[in-house]
Structure formats: structure tokens, C-alpha cells
Amino acid sequence: MSRNIPNISEAEWEVMTVLWDKSPRTANDVIISLEKRTDWKPKTVRSLLDRLVQKKVVGINKDQKVYTFYPLYSQSECQREEAKSFIQRFYGGTLKSMLVHFIEEESLSDDDIKELRSILDEKPKQNKKNEAGT
Numbered sequence: 001m002s003r004n005i006p007n008i009s010e011a012e013w014e015v016m017t018v019l020w021d022k023s024p025r026t027a028n029d030v031i032i033s034l035e036k037r038t039d040w041k042p043k044t045v046r047s048l049l050d051r052l053v054q055k056k057v058v059g060i061n062k063d064q065k066v067y068t069f070y071p072l073y074s075q076s077e078c079q080r081e082e083a084k085s086f087i088q089r090f091y092g093g094t095l096k097s098m099l100v101h102f103i104e105e106e107s108l109s110d111d112d113i114k115e116l117r118s119i120l121d122e123k124p125k126q127n128k129k130n131e132a133g134t
Contacts, residue, residue: 005073005081006055013078014038015048016057020075024061024068 008016018033019025025033031045049069052058057078061068091097108116 005078006057007085008052008055008057008078008082011040011044012048012052012055012057015045015052016071016075016078019058019069019071023070025070026066026068030069 014034014037015030018030021033027042027046027049030049031042034040034045049058053060053069057072059070059072061070087093087095087098091101103116
């Protein structure tokens with residue numbers, strides 16, 4: 001069953017990356033982790049955590065003296081949702097249009113082409129397998 005995952009901003013994504021790396025974490029743990037790669041103030045990180053909790057993307061454990069935060073969705077679930085959103089916004093929801101665009105615009109090595117061809121050759125077999133399972 002597919003879950004409706006709320007949109008996550010780029011800044012919120014940074015916070016999620018810290019929580020996906022290890023959780024549960026306190027707000028201070030998240031602040032310390034982000035200090036290494038951003039110039040955000042602690043108040044900014046706390047605001048981002050609050051927004052993620054309000055969006056129900058991050059859970060909060062209030063049972064302990066210090067609150068801890070944890071992701072409610074896996075990184076792959078969020079990546080899948082972001083990819084769908086990207087394809088919808090820029091390619092009208094058509095994966096083929098996006099793939100054709102990238103294949104025509106980007107330079108691909110012979111190995112890249114070989115790998116893509118292999119993936120495309122396997123796809124009909126996977127489709128048949130999926131149809132048989134439904």
C-alpha cells in the first residue's frame with residue numbers, strides 16, 4: 001500500500017538525512033551533525049524539526065526527559081516520492097519523456113549504454129512476472 005508522503009523542502013531533506021543516518025536523535029544531536037556542513041543556527045534546525053513533525057514526516061518521542069526524533073518514512077520511500085513529483089512537474093508525469101531527454105542530452109559511455117540496454121532487456125520479464133503475481 002502506498003502512503004501519501006508530504007513534500008519535503010531541501011533544508012528539511014538535510015535534517016532527514018541526519019535522522020536516516022541514525023535515530024532516534026535529540027535536537028542537539030541533529031544540530032551538531034548539521035553544524036559540520038551548514039551554517040544554520042540551532043533555532044533554524046529546531047524550526048525545521050518542528051515543521052517535519054507537523055508534516056508527520058518525523059516522529060517525536062516525548063517519554064524521556066529529552067525529546068528524541070525519528071523518521072516516519074524510509075529514505076527510499078521519500079526518494080521515490082520526490083522522483084514522482086519531479087517527473088510530474090517537469091515531464092508531465094511521463095517517465096519515458098524524462099528518460100529520452102536525459103539519454104539525448106547527456107553523454108553516455110559505452111558501459112553506461114550497455115547497462116541501460118541490459119536493464120531495458122530485463123524489464124519485459126519483470127513486467128510479466130508482476131502481472132502473473134497480481
